[in-house]
Amino acid sequence: MEGGDVKVWKKKEDLERLFTEAGVTKEKEVVVHCRTGREASHVYFTLKYVLGYPRVRLYRGSWVEWSADKTAPVKTGTEP
Numbered sequence: 081m082e083g084g085d086v087k088v089w090k091k092k093e094d095l096e097r098l099f100t101e102a103g104v105t106k107e108k109e110v111v112v113h114c115r116t117g118r119e120a121s122h123v124y125f126t127l128k129y130v131l132g133y134p135r136v137r138l139y140r141g142s143w144v145e146w147s148a149d150k151t152a153p154v155k156t157g158t159e160p
Contacts, residue, residue: 089126092130095130096131099131106134109136110133110136110137111136111137111138112124112127112136112137112138113142113143115143116142116143117138120139121138124137124138
């Protein structure tokens with residue numbers, strides 16, 4: 081977001097460039113997540129409705145839900 085005291089979306093062209101540089105493209109299936117799902121919902125909205133990504137999903141439970149499942153795989157360390 082940009083705009084001083086008023087929060088506005090970045091320009092569509094800037095968003096497209098940022099996601100493409102991060103390797104997030106329309107050809108891929110994208111699942112967005114965060115700690116609780118709140119921040120990821122903004123990314124979901126941006127990809128789905130602002131940029132028109134056809135295969136984007138939101139993992140609503142995100143890390144809180146995943147980490148509570150003791151059978152879910154978790155990798156720790158400095159490498160993702």
